[in-house]
Amino acid sequence: MINMPDVLSYVTLPDATERAFASKDARKLAKIRLLQRALDLEAKIATRGLSDTDIKDIEDAIQALDVEPFIEREEAEQPIPEFLTVRDVSLITGLAPQVVRRHLQNGKYEGFQNAGENTTWNVYPTQFLTHPNWQKFLKEKDKGFEHSKQVANLALELLELEPPAEANDAVK
Template identity: 30%
Template structure:
């Protein structure tokens, strides 16, 4: 898996480096150049973050989980729904339920044999996918707020 990730990010890095080189040859605004460079840097940070996560042992993951939980506590919900865990992990909701049943994901059922699970968020805060999940949640929240404002404005006119 590490080799596959390294190969994918290596080719992506080469493509980005080529694009930045071409960008310097063309008449492109400074804002566009800064934006593309920022994207390039964020990809590099994501790659480094994933590599560091893979190098953590279980004790270090628990320590990071504890620190990150304290850091993000005011912003984090206590539990995640099965559908969001599935989306974050890239599996089906049925697979998440199976992981819960097997103990691969720490969770408890709301009611015995109900099929509804309470999945604590804290177990995911050290995973690289979690921050992508948080970004998507923030984007969706902002879109919802924007839509609500537009609806209110349309009612007021």
């Protein structure tokens, strides 16, 4: 399967273009547009040695294909958290939490602190959506959430049980 974030990780923008766009989404769209232009040029070169019949057969065959099975869309199934913690970013990137904090302070990562310099960071997740460990992170986070739900349900079940008879006698 084609994983578009993996493909886009191979597309590099000139430094000036990279700096011109503040948001990760803008840089992503710029990479997509650059890739489209390069693919259009490659398509023109590839068609030079083909007959009109060959080109029509190729177009018909490609038109008949459904694109969705070729593209991984796991991120659409799992909700994106509103913010990430320093620990989350550390798990995604493999960097130590101190390094993540330094990157946040230096502006390499986008985030903010709620109540001043000595508080926790809220990190915008969109800048990590294309990171190779993003899906793994979401799965681990989901697994942890499911485990917490199981523990909470078990605690609720235990609370619904009547206390043992000996405990009732001690209360009287």
